[in-house]
Amino acid sequence: SSGPHKHQAVGGSRRSDSRPVRSPARGRTLPWNAGYAEIINAEKSEFNEDQAACGKLCIRRYEFGPEEDREWLTLCPEEFLTGHYWALFDGHGGPAAAILAANTLHSCLRRQLEAVVEGMVAAQPPMHLSGRCVCPSDPQFVEEKGIRAEDLVIGALESAFQECDEVIGRELEASGQVGGCTALVAVSLQGKLYVANAGDSRAILVRRDEIRPLSSEFTPETERQRIQHLAFVYPELLADEFTRLEFPRRLKGDDLGQKVLFRDHHMNGWSYKCVEKSDLKYPLIHGHGRQARLLGTLAVSRGLGDHQLRVLDTNIQLKPFLLSVPQVTVLDMDHLELQEEDVVVMATDGLWDVLSNEQVAWLVRSFLPGNREDPHRFSELAQMLIHSTQGKDDSPTGERHVSYDDVSVFVIPLNSQSQGGSGY
Secondary structure, eight states: OOOOOOOOOOOBOSOOOSSOOBOOOTTOOOGGGOEEEEEOOTTOOSSOSEEEEEEEEEEEEEEEOOTTSTTOEEEEEEEEEEEEEEEEEEEESSSHHHHHHHHHHHHHHHHHHHHHHHHHHHTOTTSOTTTSOSSTTSHHHHHHHTOOHHHHHHHHHHHHHHHHHHHHHHHHHHHTOOOEEEEEEEEEETTEEEEEEESSOEEEEEETTEEEEOOOOOOTTTTHHHHHHHHHHOGGGGTTTEEOOBOSSOOOGGGTTOEEEEBOTTOSSOEEEEOOGGGGSEESEESSGGGOEETTTBSOSBOEEOTTOBOTTSOOBSTTTSBOOOEEEEEEGGGSOOOTTOEEEEEOHHHHTTOOHHHHHHHHHHHSGGGTTOTTHHHHHHHHHHHTTBTOTTOTTSOOOBOOSOEEEEEEEGGGTTOOOOOO
16 A cells, blocks of 8 residues: 655745745645645644645455455455545644644555455446445445445444544653644545544535535534533533523623523524523633633544643543544545546635635636646645635735634645655
8 A cells, every 4th residue: 555644844835925825846746646735834833733634545456255254355456446534633722633644544544444345346337236245244224224335434434533533642651752643634435525523624526607615614513412412411510510501692690680691502593591600600611702612622623632631720622522433525526527626625614714716716726727737736736726815915815814823724626636755
């Protein structure tokens, strides 16, 4: 397997900014001729808290022997699937977790895919799924449940994120380091693109006449009900320091006995209650929008790492509330009539804090058609997207919002699937 590697940086763009936008060296081709660019912003740290990885996934096929035989897995090198992988990790509390994830997640994913490759291959056309089942031992039940090959890939991604999370926990504890990271991964397999997201990075599909979100952000606000429900089932997680109920504002002592609006884990709407003493505790989710924090600590509700993270001055762990499982979206590329300018833009939150999906799509559509002859156009586009977050006078959107975060961007051309490229 020529698996992905954590990238080393790479040539800067032709600008004299104090913080240069960096891209891969000109001779370095990424899978599908994808473009990549990054900027270390605000000089928060010497290292980039964003990390990226990409490369080829070679999924081998195993034959299972008797379990009492220690050598019960036999490699069948002639049978394997090949896919590609792009990943962005946005670290917090330092770069350690993001670096570990960039070096580890693709290996976890390959292992998880190799465990189910039999089912993935069995479901391949031209055989109809009902003709050859993804699990020969339980054909009737698998068919009844409607389990498809793509469900096995989704399960492999979910398991790989959890496995990687455990590895990060062990490694950081052993080295006395701390930190966590969000993870956004795109995997191409068998004509489909799987986008797995845990955190607040984002991927969108941009076509001539369509903008399609391929991920959702996971923040304390978007996951309010899941987080509240966990506190409802396991109230001891709050150590009597927090209230799981949500109120429109932070309650104070003189609110006691007053009627206020609230909502609990089972509610989408709002209702009234009389304020009791327990309602004055610090809210489980505090603040709104970008300022919303889980237990007053983290701005994301899914990610890898953070096993050691506790609420300030308490022994309350964030990990039970911080979920490592991603949400997976599937894009069936075989059913899209792909055009040369159809791309997936993957970026960490520093880009999306400043640019909307529509602004990114406008930049993509205005740049690519006029640069068809440029073999480096996708990296040039990734650089341009980052420049548009820097508040420059020549920002193509005409607006001057500024991102002070690290920003990393992949631009993946879907019509370039046949072209190779190595990981970096």
